[in-house]
Amino acid sequence: MTSLSDLPIRDDLRGLEPYGAPHLHLPVELNVNENTHPIPEDVARDIIESVARELLTVNRYPDREFTALRESLAGYLVSTEPGLELGPEGIWAANGSNEILQQILMAFGGPGRSVLGFPPTYSMHSIIAHATGTRWIAGERDADYLISPETAVDWVRRSEPDIVFLCSPNNPTGTALGLDTINAVYDAFDGVVVVDEAYAEFTAEGEPTALSLLEGRPRLIVSRTMSKAFAFAGARLGYLAADPAVTDALRLVRLPYHLSALTQAAAVAALAHAPEMLAMVDDIKFQRDRIERGLAELGYYPWPSAANFVLFGGVSDPEGLWQQLLERGIIIRNLSIPGHLRVSAGTAAETTAFLDAMRELTPR
Numbered sequence: 001m002t003s004l005s006d007l008p009i010r011d012d013l014r015g016l017e018p019y020g021a022p023h024l025h026l027p028v029e030l031n032v033n034e035n036t037h038p039i040p041e042d043v044a045r046d047i048i049e050s051v052a053r054e055l056l057t058v059n060r061y062p063d064r065e066f067t068a069l070r071e072s073l074a075g076y077l078v079s080t081e082p083g084l085e086l087g088p089e090g091i092w093a094a095n096g097s098n099e100i101l102q103q104i105l106m107a108f109g110g111p112g113r114s115v116l117g118f119p120p121t122y123s124m125h126s127i128i129a130h131a132t133g134t135r136w137i138a139g140e141r142d143a144d145y146l147i148s149p150e151t152a153v154d155w156v157r158r159s160e161p162d163i164v165f166l167c168s169p170n171n172p173t174g175t176a177l178g179l180d181t182i183n184a185v186y187d188a189f190d191g192v193v194v195v196d197e198a199y200a201e202f203t204a205e206g207e208p209t210a211l212s213l214l215e216g217r218p219r220l221i222v223s224r225t226m227s228k229a230f231a232f233a234g235a236r237l238g239y240l241a242a243d244p245a246v247t248d249a250l251r252l253v254r255l256p257y258h259l260s261a262l263t264q265a266a267a268v269a270a271l272a273h274a275p276e277m278l279a280m281v282d283d284i285k286f287q288r289d290r291i292e293r294g295l296a297e298l299g300y301y302p303w304p305s306a307a308n309f310v311l312f313g314g315v316s317d318p319e320g321l322w323q324q325l326l327e328r329g330i331i332i333r334n335l336s337i338p339g340h341l342r343v344s345a346g347t348a349a350e351t352t353a354f355l356d357a358m359r360e361l362t363p364r
Ligand SMILES: *Cc1c(COP(=O)(O)O)cnc(C)c1O
Pocket: 033, 095, 096, 097, 098, 099, 122, 167, 171, 196, 198, 224, 225, 226, 227, 228, 233, 237, 238
């Protein structure tokens, strides 16, 4: 049998681990921060009709510039952020925000260049860095997973990266980042600042996002996704907002026709129902708050979360507890943070099942 190490693989990929969230099918799946609420049936019907229409011309290549989709995405973002001026030329999309991040690193990173991130953070950030030959620099956070402007700037000055990845709210900690930190990082160097806002829709109402900083900052990129709030993880649609010059850079590295006609049609149809699609966000936030309260009552230490998941400490045996939940048909996430586990907010019933199991499994 041939093993990976027998192959003439790139030296810089030897010994690396692939993205590895266990993908098991269980009654209660709260492990990868999906939106567990199914999309409303009338929206699903609309999406099916749009995709069906598109299928009739699928012998042709799709719109390489996905113009209708970019208009829909710009319209959606403008509707969420008061005062935001953003047109389709400032939008780019790809098959999930993971592909967005990969394209950014292909255009602005690569061999001889580096990206600074602040673990614990989304594991794909360093994996995509390695895959594109970009050196990953692990910065350090302040206490309570926060990053002050001073700490961030200090890391930028010391490590001289070409790109900085910030994640707000941060996965897996749920921590929201102040706009002052993003601003300070931008001013501290001449490189590209990427703010991964995959969970933006779950932050407190009226809280400005990094979109509000785009004006006059051509090296700032705000990455978003339809995977979480829009319950569209299986459709694969991520996007970014930035100066139009950034999209010109990405055209150099993307594969032509990277977004299928079916993906484009499905996303446009879903965005036409944005308010309905997002109606479940309020319930998810409510369930998240229930988890925070419930875990605290049991003696655990949930970190305040602005996303759709909760990281909690005070777990004496994370792997053991993860296994015991699994035996009860519930999967959450063990990220190997000592004493911690992460759970996604589910439906009311899933959240209740999780909290009930935790009550049973917690020694008094
Ligand atoms: C889930 C997640 C994504 C989403 O990735 P997609 O490829 O859009 O599904 C991006 N960033 C972070 C921080 C995430 O947690």
